[in-house]
Amino acid sequence: MTDTEFPVHVPLVREPWGILxxxxxxxxxxxxxxxxxxxRQPMVSGKTxxxxxxxxxxxxLRHVLLDGLADYPKSDVTKNLLRPAIGESLFVAEGAHWxxxxxxxxPVFSHRNVMNLAPIMTAAAERSAARIAASGPGAIDMADEMVRATFDVIGEVTFSGGGGFDRDALHRAIDRYIAEAGKVSLLDILGMPDWVPRPGRVFSGQVVKEMKSVADRAIDDRRTTGAKDIPDLLxxxxxxxxxxxxxxxxxxxLRDNLLxxxxxxxxxxxxxxxxxxxLCAFDPAVQARARTEATSVLGTRAATGADVANLPYIRTIIDEALRLYPPAALVSRTALKRDTLGGREIRPGDTVMIPIYALHRNHLLWDAPDSFNPARFxxxxxxxxxxxxxxxxxxxxCIGASFALQEAVIILATLLARFRFTAIPGRDPKPxxxxxxxxxxxVWLQADPL
Incomplete structure (x- = not known):
């Protein structure tokens, strides 16, 4: 249990900064x-x-994301960061191509198809629980374990029975690309064209080639072997x-969208x-309530897709975790034409940022926004x-939102039904x-079997 009132957060800027x-x-x-x-405000503007x-x-935000969507495409910074790896896929493409x-x-992410893939999530939750139990007493990095569990799922639902497919190699390549190419470049901030080399992305070029070649081989192999009895994502x-x-x-x-x-x-x-x-380790009372729900529904078995609807409190923990620590915590758009947002003038070329981290902690929108309170959902x-x-x-x-939420509830419920998680003093994660x-x-926790 941490000795602070609120779970960990990012210290935000309290004074203007220059570009460098x-x-x-x-x-x-x-x-x-x-x-x-x-x-604490509905809108903040500046120039860097x-x-x-x-x-x-x-x-x-409704105007930017819904009514005026065509006037606010993804920013060049976002596209420059991701295009080398995932091309003009769904995440990057605009207009008719998108x-x-x-x-x-x-249809890939219809309710029926997502439910058909639930047994793979259940099996991955079982394997994760077995690894945690086998690790014995002592601290476990649950962040690393969750990466392993979810890659286990995506590898199976994407390339089920994938013969010579090297999942570990692809996982390492993806991780290296994110580490090297994800760092914001001054050239991106200044709006320099794509053909000007970015050092981080030049360095990661070979990694991108590895990722794409693995995916291309898998696609070609599947075209030869044909579909599975229960079709996977590919x-x-x-x-x-x-x-x-x-x-x-x-x-x-196919390859770009698959990646x-x-x-x-x-x-x-x-x-x-x-x-x-x-967060469950941070607040033992929340963890205890979630465990009661999980064990009442599951007993000692792993959660299934059919159980998700019967685990509403565990779903609220997922929702609150996504509020406090949204994975895509800041996204940006580029204004294509003159507009007005929140009473302020928007000019063509302006960057419109959606700082989801700040939105989810905005005092005008949330009660005690820095506190952990699943009941708000x-x-x-x-x-x-x-x-x-x-x-x-x-x-x-996000086209895969229902897939992600189902997987998260299945894995979290399975683990909370079998272990009590306790924080390691002095080892809080840094967002x-x-x-x-x-x-x-x-995320270093002690996991005690029940």
Whole structure:
């Protein structure tokens, strides 16, 4: 149990910074450039190389993400960071190219298909529990264990029975790319064109080639062997087509979207679970209530897809973990035309940032926003839709949100039903965002079998 009143948080800026200081801070932790006033105001504007606006007003966010979506495409910084690895996939593409891919991929994440994949999540939860039990007494880095468990899931639901597919090699390649290419470049902030080399991305070029070659081989192999009895994500993508144009993805498009789903499908869920376990250790009363719910539904077995609807309190812990530590804690858009947001002028070329970390901790929108309180999600209808954006919203809401939530509830419920997690004094994680909001230093907990 920590001796502080609130779970760990990011110290936010309380004074204006210049571009070089902002760059240096952003390379260490992107969230450190958010001004503290962003947690107390609906909108904050400034200029660091170019004009920017941080938006925390739900109505303005609805305009950016829904009504005016076409006028606020993803920023060049975001595209420059991700395009080398995932090309013009769903996450990066805009306009018509995005729309046809979204239509083709939407059935992949239907409720039926997500439920069909639940047994893989249950099996991964069982293996995770077995590894924790076998580790014996002492501290365990649960952040690392959750990465292993969720990559276990995404590897199986993407490449089930994948013969010569080297999942560990792909996992290492993805991790190296995020570490090297995710650091914000001064050239990106200044808006320099793509052809100007970025040192981090040049260094990671070989890693990107490795990732793409592994995915290409898997796609070619599956085209040869054919679909499984219960189709996995790759089967579903291969069979997917735009219902309007009947267009199907070519190998490069399949590979880029597959890599997108692999990265997003394990990294963000692993982070959510790591933070959720930290929070359960932070508040033993919450953990005890969640365990009572889990054991009453599961007994000693692992959770299944059918159990998720009967584990509402554990779902609220996941929701609260996503509020306090959203994996995509800051996203940005570029304004294409003159507009008004929150009564302020927006000019073409302005950067419009959505600091989800600050939005989720905004005092105008949340009661005691820095506290851990899963009960705030007992009535989801009482929460403004655009005050809570762990998966974004509007047409570009995360296509895999239901997959991630189902997986998170299955794994968390299984572990809480079998172990009591206790924090290790002096080893609290530090929230640090490069591409995603990670617990730097790990989530070190003691796991005592029940």
């Amino acid at each position: 200081k902002s760059l240096n801070a952003a390379r260490q932790n992107v969230l450190s450039i958010i001004p503290e006033i962003a947690t 190389g170019k004009r920017w606006h941080m938006v925390m007003d739900p109505q303005a 729309r046809w891919q979204r239509r083709a991929a939407a 089967d579903l993508l291969l069979a997917g087509e735009d219902p309007e144009t009947k267009r199907r993805m070519n190998t490069a498009e 997108t789903f692999i990265v997003a499908g394990h990294e963000t869920t692993a982070l959510t679970l790591g933070w959720a376990l930290y 007992a009535d989801r209808k009482a929460i403004d839709r655009y005050a809570y954006l762990p998966f974004g919203d509007g047409p570009r809401i 640090v965002m490069i591409l995603t909001l990670r617990p730097q230093g790990g």
